[in-house]
Structure formats: structure tokens, C-alpha cells
Amino acid sequence: MRLTLACPAAVLLVLRSFALHAQAAPTQAQAEFIKAAEEGAPARISSKAAIARLEPSGKLTPVRPGGNGFTCTLIPDESTAPVCADEPGLRWFVAAVSKQPRPPASQTGVAYMAKGGTHYEMPDGQIVMNKSAGAKDVKEPAHWMLLTPLDPAATGIPTRPNAGGSYIMFAGTPYAHLMVYQDPKLLKD
Ligand SMILES: [Cu+2]
Numbered sequence: 001m002r003l004t005l006a007c008p009a010a011v012l013l014v015l016r017s018f019a020l021h022a023q024a025a026p027t028q029a030q031a032e033f034i035k036a037a038e039e040g041a042p043a044r045i046s047s048k049a050a051i052a053r054l055e056p057s058g059k060l061t062p063v064r065p066g067g068n069g070f071t072c073t074l075i076p077d078e079s080t081a082p083v084c085a086d087e088p089g090l091r092w093f094v095a096a097v098s099k100q101p102r103p104p105a106s107q108t109g110v111a112y113m114a115k116g117g118t119h120y121e122m123p124d125g126q127i128v129m130n131k132s133a134g135a136k137d138v139k140e141p142a143h144w145m146l147l148t149p150l151d152p153a154a155t156g157i158p159t160r161p162n163a164g165g166s167y168i169m170f171a172g173t174p175y176a177h178l179m180v181y182q183d184p185k186l187l188k189d
Pocket of ligand 1: 145
């Protein structure tokens with residue numbers, strides 16, 4: 001988990017506490033969190049992923065180490081939707097939940113939300129990042145995401161959910177990304 005590069009001292013502490021507690025069975029609260037977070041992706045990914053708690057401040061607290069570069073967590077909003085993301089994807093989510101002006105400009109991230117999630121939609125169908133007057137909560141089906149700021153004009157990809165299943169969410173903002181309404185659990189190995 002390279003995220004923690006931002007604060008090397010914290011990483012060391014976290015790694016040490018993993019070493020100390022490596023043999024300890026997870027508490028019931030941890031076990032429940034792990035089970036819920038693992039629902040974000042197919043078992044072949046989530047069973048080997050790191051599990052971490054994510055707070056609205058962007059603080060990540062490891063719950064279980066992983067081995068495949070993915071981390072599963074629960075989005076810290078009313079949805080508490082599980083998400084499993086690779087390293088760039090996790091950094092993107094940390095930036096988004098902690099309301100950073102933009103995600104770190106780095107590689108494209110991939111994230112899975114096999115239980116779906118929610119977003120805010122204005123009466124005209126425009127998807128907005130923050131809840132504002134007139135915005136309503138809309139449920140999203142199971143989907144996966146390519147976290148890279150695609151441009152609707154350059155790509156021709158629509159900016160709203162549609163029968164084709166793919167659209168650019170938050171188009172025109174640094175958090176623009178490709179949404180694919182397809183259950184990641186149906187992806188083949
Ligand atoms: Cu999205």
C-alpha cells in the first residue's frame with residue numbers, strides 16, 4: 001500500500017502493528033468490516049486484497065494486509081458501499097472522499113463496486129459530486145470504474161447513464177472517470 005508514502009512515520013507504525021498482531025485473530029468488528037469490504041470485488045481479487053478503513057478526512061487505517069495491489073474498503077458516506085481499488089485507484093478515492101481539489105496526477109486507477117453505490121443527480125439528470133439543493137440520491141447498479149479524466153468531447157462517451165452502460169461521471173472536473181455498469185463479479189478470470 002503505497003498510499004502511506006505520504007506519511008512514512010505512520011506507515012512504519014502501521015507495519016509494526018501488523019507484525020505484532022500478525023497472529024491475532026481479527027476482532028468481531030474487524031471480521032465484519034472485512035466481510036463487508038470484500039463484497040466490493042470478485043472473491044479472487046478481494047480475498048487477496050488489503051482491507052483498510054477509510055475516514056472522510058482521507059485517513060486510512062489498515063485492517064488486514066494484502067498481496068495483490070488492491071485494497072477494499074467501505075466508502076465513508078451514507079452508502080457505506082464497498083469498493084476495491086488498485087493503488088492509483090485508492091489514492092483517487094482518498095482524494096475524493098477528503099475533498100481534495102483534484103486526485104493525484106498519476107496512473108489510471110481501476111476500482112470495482114460490485115454492490116453498486118449512490119450518486120447525486122440534479123433534476124435535469126446532471127450528476128454532481130456534492131449534495132446540493134434539488135439533488136437527489138440515485139442508486140447505481142454493480143459497476144467498475146476506470147479512474148482517468150476522460151473528455152466527453154474527445155472520446156464521444158456520454159456523460160449520463162444510458163442503455164450502453166458506460167458514461168463519464170463528473171465530466172469536466174478533475175474527478176472525471178469512466179463508469180461501466182457491469183457487475184465485476186461476472187468478469188471472467
Ligand atoms: Cu463513478
